[in-house]
Amino acid sequence: MDSRIVDEPGSRSLNFIEQMVEEELSAGMHGGKVVTRFPPEPNGYLHIGHATSICLNFGLAERYGGVCNLRFDDTNPSKEDQEYIDSIVSDVRWLGFEWDGAVRYASDYFEQLYAWAEQLIAAGKAYVDDQPAEVISAQRGVPTSAGVESPFRDRPASENLSLFRRMRAGEFAAGSRVLRAKIDMASPNMLLRDPIMYRIMHVPHYRTGSQWCIYPMYDYTHGQSDYLEGVTHSICTLEFEVHRPLYNWFLDQLAEGDYRPRQIEFARRNLSYAVMSKRMLLSLVREGVVDGWDDPRMPTISGLRRAGYTPESIRLFAEKVGVARREIAVDMSLLEFCAREHLNRIAPRVMAVLDPVRVVLENYAEDRTEWVEVENNPEDASAGTRRLLFSRELYIEREDFMEDAPKKFFRMSAGKEVRLKGAYIVKCERVEKDEQGRVTTIFCTVDEETRSGTGNDRKVKGTLHWVSARDAIEAEVRLYDRLFKDEDPAGHKDADFKQFLNEDSLRVVKRCKVEPGLATARPGDRFQFQRLGYFCADKSSTAGALVFNRTVGLKDTWTKQLAR
């Protein structure tokens, strides 16, 4: 971990979870050890909200010399897939964390959970209900008055046991029966009104194959899985606060001894101008609105990675966002700020011209070339320098030229001087235009006395990036913008979130001119295109067909764009 950009442990005040853990540890609880876990359901790709939870769980373990498990809570085979497992495993690793032992799966505990279910049946604390799901759900009623007890609630234990075994054996149709915990149909906590523990699903599981046709519910699985793993701090998001009494109830019936995982809830972190629900992200992928889960506009970890974000920048973001009990939407610009913060230190500078216009230096001989030396990273002297070939014909950015420029325009304009980065001061003498009046060539003269680094270089207000027409190579550049125009696209009750898509969220610029050294850029390599922003070679990029994704601009211009 690059400690320079992440606050040193101890340099900030403790968050409420750390405070709690420190109090417990100093009181000698948990035998002095901290065991946490990150428990995704493998039904989608991880997003930036999950990343904050990963940093929190692994970070706590790191900070207190403990361990963190990676466990898949894979209780719903109809929505789960190996593809999701693989992506989640690689995302967690990419973020820079290593879990304790092997990857774990709640499905590893199916046999134990089943045995516990039989134990609850034998103790008269669970029963098989033959009613359809809608009836069961209706009987739960409303929190203010007691629900209706199932006619099967007082089935003898022996009958329940035999039915439950037959459920497992595959004798019954999906949905025809469930196993329910016998708790309290009058509880003000609806989750305690005889919750379903098992349902029949004749669906193969991506890990257990066709071994099971009954599957435990998430609520019957999660707490016991934490218990089986010796988790000390079971950190989850706020919506699980009401589930806590149920998790405790199961463990009070089943656990031996006093040890219980301690559940601590914190608020979800959402991002402005993004949707975070897996259902919505999946629909963007399925409908082809984006180019897969790793589209650089997606708030997924894989999307951020493909866009060029570094693990360090995401960890810095998580640190800055912190943990709280109140749900907030974090501004997207904070995430972008964190990206710039790290990329500024590590990204080599290169020159790329996205919208090239030809410049001819009239007093520079046609066959003459020379090498000029430029810094690879002014923030990092160890990054060294590189040589660029300077010649009579160059390209500069079209928007860096204005024939008739206002006073404050310090780029190239008629009769004015400007420096070409690392090379000479040039002066625009005249332009050539096509029939539409569009500038095709800018003719300049170069002042030989002003070569950079010679000591007698005069100062001029503007410095432009350029590439040499002789050796520039072509690249495709993808300029991404936020996927949504609305700050909270999912927050409109009567409007579909897709109504708020930003139709300009991707602009593909073909045939950009970039310096020749970029020919060796490999997918995932990150650069600062000078004066333009940070860019990352796309996974599809090859030496013969370079493709770069814009990670983020050099400055936060979004706020201004919105105002326009």
Ligand code: ATP
């Ligand atoms: P689902 O609706 O499928 O349950 P989920 O976003 O809760 O979606 P999980 O795979 O259950 O996905 O999440 C794994 C962990 O990440 C959980 O502990 C969850 O609380 C946490 N988490 C999910 N979303 C956020 C978020 N936006 N901010 C912080 N933590 C989150």
Ligand code: MG
């Ligand atoms: Mg969840």
